[in-house]
Amino acid sequence: MRATTIHAAGDIRVEEVPDPTITSPTDAIVKVTASCICGSDLWPYRGFNDITPGDTIGHECIGVVEEVGSEVSDFKAGDFVIVPFDHCDNTCTHCRVGAHAGCVNLGFTTSGQAEYALVTQANGSMVKTDGVPDRSLLPSLLALSDVMATGWHAAVSAGVTKGSTAVVVGDGAVGLCGVLAAAQLGAERVIAMSRHEPRQAIARQFGATHIVAERDKEGADRIKEITDGVGADAVLECVGTDQSIKTAFAVARPGATVGFVGVPHDVELPVRRMFQKNIGLAGGMAPVRKYLPELLDLTLSGAIDPGLVFDLTLPLDQSPEGYRAMDERRAIKVLLEP
Amino acid sequence: MRATTIHAAGDIRVEEVPDPTITSPTDAIVKVTASCICGSDLWPYRGFNDITPGDTIGHECIGVVEEVGSEVSDFKAGDFVIVPFDHCDNTCTHCRVGAHAGCVNLGFTTSGQAEYALVTQANGSMVKTDGVPDRSLLPSLLALSDVMATGWHAAVSAGVTKGSTAVVVGDGAVGLCGVLAAAQLGAERVIAMSRHEPRQAIARQFGATHIVAERDKEGADRIKEITDGVGADAVLECVGTDQSIKTAFAVARPGATVGFVGVPHDVELPVRRMFQKNIGLAGGMAPVRKYLPELLDLTLSGAIDPGLVFDLTLPLDQSPEGYRAMDERRAIKVLLEP
The missing domain is CATH 3.40.50.720 (NAD(P)-binding Rossmann-like Domain)
Structure with missing residues (x-):
């Protein structure tokens, strides 16, 4: 698949990488409809975090379920989902008290700025909409995955x-x-x-x-x-x-x-x-899943429209320009379309 | 009056100092019935805080009101009171939200281990009992002033x-x-x-x-x-x-x-x-006045008996020995009787 990768500070590329695959029964693969660049992606981009050259980057996305592991009972191929950047089982002792960011099965989206993303705790993490939402809603729904x-x-x-x-x-x-x-x-x-x-x-x-x-x-x-x-x-x-x-x-x-x-x-x-x-x-790190149902309701009812934070939309191939625009504060937040 | 003073790390004395006097209409003077040594008094004693040689020390006490300033309407000479170590007006914008330790008129007891103590915001800070409490209750009531x-x-x-x-x-x-x-x-x-x-x-x-x-x-x-x-x-x-x-x-x-x-x-x-x-x-620093009415009820009803933390009682004159005993962990907390 095509994916955004980071090779060094300031060195963002879009290249072919292996598709993610289901390796655990709790996994799901999501075909990304929209993703974006996070302020925290700028930390490695600016050289403040360690980088493994060639790693995919991007932890925010929404999309359509492509495939699910054997234990993913609540979702099936074709479902439109919002993917919290931090994956959780939503059942462990920490999730039960609302501390989902401390889930014992914590995972993260690691190829959000790509064609496909792997969700490690799909049942516990993802929230789906009724059918495919109107295109105008996509930015606001995408914003629910993290920001x-x-x-x-x-x-x-x-x-x-x-x-x-x-x-x-x-x-x-x-x-x-x-x-x-x-x-x-x-x-x-x-x-x-x-x-x-x-x-x-x-x-x-x-x-x-x-x-x-x-x-x-x-x-x-x-x-x-x-x-x-x-x-x-x-x-x-x-x-x-x-x-x-x-x-x-x-x-x-x-x-x-x-x-x-x-x-x-x-x-x-x-x-x-x-x-x-x-x-x-x-x-601290947001327990996204905890808030997602409520925030989804507020978004679908029109009470909030967080998608307004996206002031630049680029095709996935132009990820590097997206990073530059955010780094130079020419853009607040960049939405990427695979 | 006789008061405990600190002259240098490890140098605690009991000596004659001027009696405190009313200088503000919100002041009261309390004749100390019982006071005690706090773990935080050990910081200067051990040389970790700055010391002004000859300063009185001690911020915990209970006692009998001796004299009140012209604006102290809720108390009169003879009332038995618990004196929070941190004085507050109990009416300012911070006190009203329960942040009494941030009171705009914050003050502290500075001669608790002495015969008399000055309370700078007497109306807002002190809480009185009905009559003079039984002697057996004094340690627990004293504990309410701080610990x-x-x-x-x-x-x-x-x-x-x-x-x-x-x-x-x-x-x-x-x-x-x-x-x-x-x-x-x-x-x-x-x-x-x-x-x-x-x-x-x-x-x-x-x-x-x-x-x-x-x-x-x-x-x-x-x-x-x-x-x-x-x-x-x-x-x-x-x-x-x-x-x-x-x-x-x-x-x-x-x-x-x-x-x-x-x-x-x-x-x-x-x-x-x-x-x-x-x-x-x-x-952080405890908003003592906020909790005092509730803690007083719990103490008077016998639900709590915090006075058990005092395992050594000394006359005021033996303050220096009290400090040594706490410093060497021979005593948990020392009660002083003027």
Whole structure:
């Protein structure tokens, strides 16, 4: 099949690789209808993560079931499915308490940006739609495989409640979905930290009531102003750098929780501030399957339209250009069509 | 008045210092009936915190109101009160959401181990009993000024629920109160990590169902065994060292929360594990006033008896011996009588 591969930092290719095959009875193969590039794919692209040259890349996709293993009872060839980037059995002791990201049979989509993807725990992970959805819905459904579920996890972990004030640190696709999640969960004030006009516009569409373009100390001061010196009840940390984490804790009021979903890189948590001000930290890798049924309902009913985060659609063959566009921040999030 | 003072690491004295005086209308002076030495007092005693030579020390006390400022409407001379170590107005925007430790008028008891203590936000902080309580109740009431409220905060922050499995890291007085809190909040299994026989005995009295004497990796392995490989639903971190924090996260199951109340010293949080396994961190300095009415009811009804953590009672004049006894772990917690 044709698949996006990574060979070194900055070296993304589309080439022929072997088709995935069923090797476990819990596996399924999905023919990819749409996939996309994630902010976290930029970490290896930028040389911050180890790379095995020639590995396929991409963990977000939706598509049509091609083949299932013998134990996959809930799906059959032809079903249209959303594939959580993190696969889980949805039955183990951790899944049962909603900690699907800690599933004892955890797996990941590893060839999302390709013609076919392998799902290692198909029964537990995938969620299907009634028939093949309208093409206009595909971007929003694709967003449920990771970015929207991750933004939702940030908001839930941060404890966003009706009438609360939420701050979203990060204006990437996850941050924007965090804005959407916070608004949907009833936050009265949703403050998006963003310096980029096109991203600010989407944040507003998603329900941001305030935009703060300043960063670091200036940004925190601005948020203090907006909140009459109180700070945020809930903070969504959607980047994962030391700078963004520090900003998140700086704008959190005493007793607040920072919900973090940006994969942390060289982060040192401000443990003294956390202790003195009782500011908690929760979240992590999103338990996508946990939220998927609810998010699917919200998407199909039109209550949320997370697909707006895709501002560039390319054929799979142009994956390398997609990476460049996201790396250079010319695109928020790139959708790929095999 | 006679007061315990600290002059340098290891140099504790009892000497004459000026009586505290009312300088703000929200102040009250309390004549101390009983006070005690806190594990956190050992940090400066051991040279880990800065010291201003001659400063009074001690933040836990109960006693009788001696004098009140003009705005202290709820108390009068003669009232018997429990004094939270952290003073708060109980009305500010942070207090109103239960984050009393972040009160905009935060203050602390600074001469608890003395004849008199100043309470800077008397109306908001203190809680009184009906009349002077029976002498046998004094240790348990004294425990409410910090150690029991702090153990309770660890359990509440860790999210202990009915039927859950809680692990308590630390067998100091706070850890033991954490055991009592976890049991009181309905945990089915309460695993106390303790190597010391007398502390193990109190842990059992307080409701520990399991004692793990091993530490670090061996301790974590033992807890994995007890929990059938799952780990703890809630972890109470009651020490504050890097080692204890790492143990706390090691024994937490995916999706769990570590409730931390040990003042952190040179701690580096395991942010990758927190992210990958969705293990949250919550807690910090205890909002004593928030819990005090409930804990007072539990104490007066006999449901809890946190005073058992005091295993040595000394006259105030022997404060220095009290510090030595706790430093050398000859005593769990020392009660001082002026």
